[in-house]
Each structure stands twice: as C-alpha cells, then as structure tokens.
Amino acid sequence: xxxxxxxxxxxxxxxxxxxxxxxxxxxxxxxxxxxxxxxxxxxxxxxxxxxxxxxxxxxxxxxxxxxxxxxxxxxxxxxxxxxxxxxxxxxxx
Amino acid sequence: xxxxxxxxxxxxxxxxxxxxxxxxxxxxxxxxxxxxxxxxxxxxxxxxxxxxxxxxxxxxxxxxxxxxxxxxxxxxxxxxxxxxxxxxxxxxxxxxxxxxxxxxxxxxxxxxxxxxxxxxxxxxxxxxxxxxxxxxxxxxxxxxxxxxxxxxxxxxxxxxxxxxxxxxxxxxxxxxxxxxxxxxxxxxxxxxxxxxxxxxxxxxxxxxxxxxxxxxxxxxxxxxxxxxxxx
Numbered sequence: 001x002x003x004x005x006x007x008x009x010x011x012x013x014x015x016x017x018x019x020x021x022x023x024x025x026x027x028x029x030x031x032x033x034x035x036x037x038x039x040x041x042x043x044x045x046x047x048x049x050x051x052x053x054x055x056x057x058x059x060x061x062x063x064x065x066x067x068x069x070x071x072x073x074x075x076x077x078x079x080x081x082x083x084x085x086x087x088x089x090x091x092x093x
Numbered sequence: 094x095x096x097x098x099x100x101x102x103x104x105x106x107x108x109x110x111x112x113x114x115x116x117x118x119x120x121x122x123x124x125x126x127x128x129x130x131x132x133x134x135x136x137x138x139x140x141x142x143x144x145x146x147x148x149x150x151x152x153x154x155x156x157x158x159x160x161x162x163x164x165x166x167x168x169x170x171x172x173x174x175x176x177x178x179x180x181x182x183x184x185x186x187x188x189x190x191x192x193x194x195x196x197x198x199x200x201x202x203x204x205x206x207x208x209x210x211x212x213x214x215x216x217x218x219x220x221x222x223x224x225x226x227x228x229x230x231x232x233x234x235x236x237x238x239x240x241x242x243x244x245x246x247x248x249x250x251x252x253x254x255x256x257x258x259x260x261x262x263x264x265x266x267x268x269x270x271x272x273x274x275x276x277x278x279x280x281x282x283x284x285x286x287x288x289x290x291x292x293x294x295x296x297x298x299x300x301x302x303x304x305x306x307x308x309x310x311x312x313x314x315x316x317x318x319x320x321x322x323x324x
Binding site: 049050053056057060061063064067068070071074079080 | 157162207253256258259260261263264267294295297300301302305
C-alpha cells in the first residue's frame with residue numbers, strides 16, 4: 001500500500017473510532033450526573049437553584065471530553081496535515 | 094470544507110486579511126454598544142420606564158444575582174467583565190436566526206481570544222484582592238508540591254474554555270449546513286432550535302466558569318489559628 005492509501009485509511013478509521021469510543025464515557029457519566037441531580041432535587045426542592053447551576057457546570061465539563069474527541073475527528077477528516085502534505089507531493093509530481 | 098467564517102476573506106492587502114469573523118464580531122460589537130447607549134440615554138427611576146430599559150434591568154439584575162450566588166460578594170466589580178462575556182456569546186449565538194449569518198464564536202480565534210481574556214483577568218482580579226504575594230502564595234496551597242499542578246490546571250482550564258465553546262458552536266453550524274444539503278425542509282429548523290439552546294447554555298457556562306475561576310482566585314484565605322503552632 002502506498003503512502004496516500006495508508007494515510008487515508010488510518011485517518012478515516014481513526015476519525016470514526018475516536019467519535020464512537022469517545023462518546024461512550026461522557027454519555028454514561030452525564031446520565032449518572034443528571035440522575036443524581038434529580039434525586040437531590042427530590043430530596044431538597046428549595047435548593048433547586050444551586051443544584052441546577054452545579055448540574056449545568058458539571059455537564060459542561062463532562063461534555064468537553066466529547067467535544068475534544070469531536071474536534072480531533074474533524075481535524076482528521078477536514079484539516080489533516082498528513083493528507084495535505086501527501087496531496088501536495090502528488091500534485092507537485 | 095467550510096469550517097468557520099475565518100475562510101471567507103472579504104478584503105486582502107499583503108498579509109492583512111479581513112475575514113468574515115472579524116467583520117461579524119465588529120458588527121455585533123457596534124450593534125450592542127450603540128443599542129445599549131440608545132436605551133440608556135434617558136434612564137428613569139420613577140414613573141414611566143420604557144420597555145427596553147426594563148428588559149436591560151432584568152438582564153443586569155439576573156447576571157448580578159448569578160455572580161453573587163457563585164460566591165463573589167461584590168458583584169459590581171466583576172459585572173462589567175463577566176456580564177460582557179455572557180452578553181457577547183449569547184448575542185453571537187442568538188443572531189443565528191438571521192439567514193446567512195455565521196457565529197463568530199464558531200472560529201477558534203474568537204474563542205481563544207475570549208479564553209485568553211479570562212486567563213489574564215483571573216490573576217488581575219486575584220492580585221487586586223489579595224496583593225501580589227498573597228495571590229502567588231495561593232499557588233502553593235495546600236502544599237508547595239502542588240505548584241506545577243496548579244500551573245498546569247490554569248493553562249488547561251483556559252484551553253478547555255476555548256475548545257468547549259468553539260466545538261459547540263462549530264458543530265452546530267456544521268450540522269445545520271450538512272442537513273441543509275440532505276433534508277432541506279423541516280429537520281434543519283429543529284436543529285437550528287437545538288443550536289440556539291446550545292448557544293445559550295454555552296454562553297451561560299462560559300460566564301459561570303469565568304465567575305467560578307475569579308471567585309477561586311479572590312477567595313480570602315482564613316489564616317491558620319495560632320493554637321495549631323503551639324502544639
């Protein structure tokens with residue numbers, strides 16, 4: 001397999017796997033966070049402001065992990081430096 | 094692939110480029126500044142209060158309340174910075190209702206700039222509150238072995254702020270763009286609504302996180318009681 005095929009193959013598979021595996025952890029933990037927040041709300045409804053705000057901040061932090069995976073995936077598909085290098089070489093020939 | 098409005102170059106002269114992000118950001122800034130100036134021209138405290146003034150009062154009071162709940166006891170000192178962060182990101186995301194508009198926060202340059210502002214502002218507020226020595230000593234809490242970790246956490250928080258906002262805004266715009274080529278009827282409208290919700294939540298998250306970082310930096314640490322040393 002020549003360079004171009006190898007780089008394309010690696011990028012495509014890695015991009016897909018990154019998003020697939022990287023989405024599992026944040027999804028599970030967000031579910032747990034919301035479940036715990038709901039039970040806390042049920043126990044203390046008058047602290048709902050604090051609980052809701054803390055829940056949102058926590059969800060944003062967890063979501064960041066999924067966003068990092070998404071950004072890596074996008075870079076591999078749309079702004080891949082190795083692919084650009086190989087394309088530049090092929091065009092130059 | 095059109096990732097962000099950075100790639101729309103409107104004017105070029107040598108290495109100076111005027112791209113879509115800069116134009117959109119400046120347009121947003123002018124609209125917000127001129128709008129605020131017009132609304133607050135004749136502030137009324139008694140009698141007939143105009144609707145716009147009531148709306149602005151609502152917004153400012155809500156932001157002040159949130160800042161106070163985070164733990165900053167004097168919200169007026171931080172209202173300018175934190176309120177502007179929230180209002181800019183929220184307005185940038187609300188304007189996606191306008192056709193042909195791309196949010197400037199969908200470009201990594203804008204979000205990196207905002208995150209750098211927070212990175213610079215947090216030590217400034219901390220030094221203003223605790224003095225230079227007191228603030229620098231806070232990096233050694235609870236033991237001086239934590240110094241490299243505290244420094245790393247400062248840098249990684251800034252990076253996380255930038256990438257979180259960029260990822261959310263860029264993904265929203267990109268998904269709508271892709272959907273428009275596949276099912277150009279009802280589904281993109283639902284995704285636009287979801288994008289609006291995400292934008293508002295991300296604006297809130299950005300400003301609340303900045304407030305939490307400022308609160309952590311300006312927290313006056315209680316001196317250790319003298320009885321502990323005598324043991």
